[in-house]
Amino acid sequence: MIKKLASCWRRYSQVILGGGLFLLIVLMAVFAPLIATHDPGAYAMREALQEPGPAHLCGTDAFGRDVFSRIVYGARISLTIALAVLVVCGALGTVLGLLSGYYRWAEATIMRLMDGLMAFPSILLALVILTVFGSGIQNIILALSISYLPRVVRTIRGAVISVKEYEHVEAARAMGASDARIIFKYILPLCVSPLIIRLTLIMALTVLSESSLTFLGVGLSPEIPSWGNILSEGRQYITTSPYLITLPGLAIVLAVLSLNTLGDGLRDLLDPRLK
Amino acid sequence: MDDRQKKVLLRVRGLKKWFPIHRGITSRVAGYVKAVDDVSYDVYQGETLGLVGESGCGKTTLARTSLRLLEPTAGEIQFDGQDFRALGRRELRQARKNMQIVFQDPFGSLHPKMKIGRIIEEPLIISGVKDKAARRKRVEELIVRAGLKTEHLDRYPHEFSGGQRQRVVIARALATNPKLIICDEPVSALDVSVRSQILNLLEELQESLGLTYLFISHDLSVVEHICDRVAVMYLGQMVELGTREQIYGGMLHPYTKALLSAIPLAGGEKRERIALEGDIPSPAKPPEGCRFHTRCPYVAEVCKTVPPFEDAGEGHRVACHRWRELAGTK
Ligand SMILES: Nc1ncnc2c1ncn2[C@@H]1O[C@H](COP(=O)(O)OP(=O)(O)O)[C@@H](O)[C@H]1O
Ligand SMILES: [Mg+2]
Numbered sequence: 001m002i003k004k005l006a007s008c009w010r011r012y013s014q015v016i017l018g019g020g021l022f023l024l025i026v027l028m029a030v031f032a033p034l035i036a037t038h039d040p041g042a043y044a045m046r047e048a049l050q051e052p053g054p055a056h057l058c059g060t061d062a063f064g065r066d067v068f069s070r071i072v073y074g075a076r077i078s079l080t081i082a083l084a085v086l087v088v089c090g091a092l093g094t095v096l097g098l099l100s101g102y103y104r105w106a107e108a109t110i111m112r113l114m115d116g117l118m119a120f121p122s123i124l125l126a127l128v129i130l131t132v133f134g135s136g137i138q139n140i141i142l143a144l145s146i147s148y149l150p151r152v153v154r155t156i157r158g159a160v161i162s163v164k165e166y167e168h169v170e171a172a173r174a175m176g177a178s179d180a181r182i183i184f185k186y187i188l189p190l191c192v193s194p195l196i197i198r199l200t201l202i203m204a205l206t207v208l209s210e211s212s213l214t215f216l217g218v219g220l221s222p223e224i225p226s227w228g229n230i231l232s233e234g235r236q237y238i239t240t241s242p243y244l245i246t247l248p249g250l251a252i253v254l255a256v257l258s259l260n261t262l263g264d265g266l267r268d269l270l271d272p273r274l275k
Numbered sequence: 276m277d278d279r280q281k282k283v284l285l286r287v288r289g290l291k292k293w294f295p296i297h298r299g300i301t302s303r304v305a306g307y308v309k310a311v312d313d314v315s316y317d318v319y320q321g322e323t324l325g326l327v328g329e330s331g332c333g334k335t336t337l338a339r340t341s342l343r344l345l346e347p348t349a350g351e352i353q354f355d356g357q358d359f360r361a362l363g364r365r366e367l368r369q370a371r372k373n374m375q376i377v378f379q380d381p382f383g384s385l386h387p388k389m390k391i392g393r394i395i396e397e398p399l400i401i402s403g404v405k406d407k408a409a410r411r412k413r414v415e416e417l418i419v420r421a422g423l424k425t426e427h428l429d430r431y432p433h434e435f436s437g438g439q440r441q442r443v444v445i446a447r448a449l450a451t452n453p454k455l456i457i458c459d460e461p462v463s464a465l466d467v468s469v470r471s472q473i474l475n476l477l478e479e480l481q482e483s484l485g486l487t488y489l490f491i492s493h494d495l496s497v498v499e500h501i502c503d504r505v506a507v508m509y510l511g512q513m514v515e516l517g518t519r520e521q522i523y524g525g526m527l528h529p530y531t532k533a534l535l536s537a538i539p540l541a542g543g544e545k546r547e548r549i550a551l552e553g554d555i556p557s558p559a560k561p562p563e564g565c566r567f568h569t570r571c572p573y574v575a576e577v578c579k580t581v582p583p584f585e586d587a588g589e590g591h592r593v594a595c596h597r598w599r600e601l602a603g604t605k
Contacts, residue, residue: 176369
């Protein structure tokens with residue numbers, strides 16, 4: 001019994017821990033109005049730059065705004081952006097990756113396009129897109145999705161090209177399976193692990209890039225309390241009030257960590273050899 | 276059985292499969308690997324035709340091209356009286372239920388994330404068996420037939436040994452009642468101890484189900500066991516084709532002799548050992564004339580021209596200019 005429980009725990013621990021932590025962050029975002037102790041946008045110049053304490057759990061920033069409440073509300077913005085980028089990149093990247101890995105005719109067009117996008121550093125590409133289209137949450141999602149898309153496509157395509165040569169795929173062809181069946185039943189399931197790893201990484205990068213873009217002045221306007229915004233505003237006070245950096249930074253680290261753990265756990269769970 | 280009474284299941288004529296070799300940044304075609312170069316053969320209903328030759332001589336390519344898993348460069352294929360090369364993509368997929376392959380590598384040929392039951396069910400689903408209960412029943416019947424148990428159906432391939440996996444592959448191959456099964460070195464990757472079990476299973480199944488096999492092997496002693504007729508390949512071409520008795524009792528081609536001289540006779544006495552000189556030439560640049568002439572101990576001037584694949588009597592065919600003179604020298 002205990003042995004069984006132990007092996008069960010070993011199998012699911014990463015998913016439980018990572019997923020649990022991430023769920024907490026999501027819940028924090030959803031119930032932000034209930035959790036936040038203050039209005040995240042309320043200025044109170046007299047209470048500016050207070051250390052963390054009972055009145056302000058995470059202290060206040062240069063405008064006297066409550067950092068804890070800003071972090072709680074910031075989860076909404078940052079997670080929305082990260083999840084949206086994940087969905088867009090994941091869906092589009094998987095389809096394009098499968099096509100370009102499986103069909104020779106698709107390879108030339110898709111990969112040329114992706115190589116073109118890859119030629120720019122992704123932050124620069126996002127910067128250009130935001131400059132052209134203007135900032136705002138939707139455009140940030142668009143910009144980051146476009147700049148991370150090539151990595152997903154390459155990951156999937158690489159996996160497809162190697163899996164395509166496996167004999168079980170040849171066996172499926174010999175059974176008369178259609179291309180769609182081969183792609184989705186025989187190739188895609190074996191590309192899931194690299195995809196999960198790539199996507200959790202991209203989600204983490206998204207949280208970070210959003211803050212860089214904001215720092216560069218093309219991200220969200222300063223009133224919106226995204227984690228990136230909080231972080232970049234705090235940078236000026238890094239020597240005097242380091243908590244302005246460390247606490248939102250901690251939120252980002254925890255979110256990224258939970259996603260990576262969850263990703264690892266899911267990957268292992270999906271591998272029948274590790275049962 | 277007389278040749279004329281036998282029904283031809285697979286008729287292949289002048290089959291070629293050339294793989295282009297790409298060179299340089301423009302990837303222009305610099306030449307071709309002539310993996311299969313003008314091969315003709317028939318497979319009769321209910322027989323086992325062995326296909327032997329050294330590794331790399333084109334056996335797998337010949338089998339795959341014959342089933343159009345690789346598109347032929349040239350040649351005609353007739354399957355069960357039907358012009359197989361005329362089939363469109365959709366028709367071809369539908370025709371696949373009539374021909375199956377047992378692959379060499381039982382570790383690679385099973386989907387690692389599918390349960391055994393599903394793996395065996397797949398060909399049934401693909402061939403359009405809609406009734407789920409009927410499929411399940413058939414799957415259970417097949418796994419038992421292949422010598423495993425129904426409780427194995429809920430496991431994954433990695434939980435099985437090579438021999439057991441090959442049984443699963445065989446069960447899958449049988450699912451749609453195919454007319455032809457290609458066994459591409461089905462036991463070469465297995466432990467010696469389980470080889471005979473798998474070979475026995477294949478023989479049993481053939482007897483009870485009236486199957487037709489194209490049995491590929493680089494090992495002539497395995498083929499002698501199981502085959503009615505034997506075809507010998509060298510560098511993308513067939514050099515000799517005959518019944519088991521014709522080949523093992525009276526082989527005519529020097530290459531066949533060399534291959535056979537490597538295995539001991541049943542009584543333990545040794546055949547005269549014929550050692551081959553040199554390496555196998557590259558299939559991208561096969562020798563002019565008889566392809567074997569660079570390594571043949573009996574090479575003569577005439578061998579610089581291409582020998583016909585001629586009938587030496589009773590359907591025994593050989594591609595050698597000098598087979599008549601050499602017939603005395605065993
Ligand atoms: N897809 C391919 N592309 C290029 N060359 C190939 C390909 N498949 C096989 N060949 C070449 O064709 C020849 C015959 O290979 P194969 O049919 O696998 O031989 P065998 O099964 O007798 O060992 C080899 O020289 C091999 O390198
Ligand atoms: Mg082979």
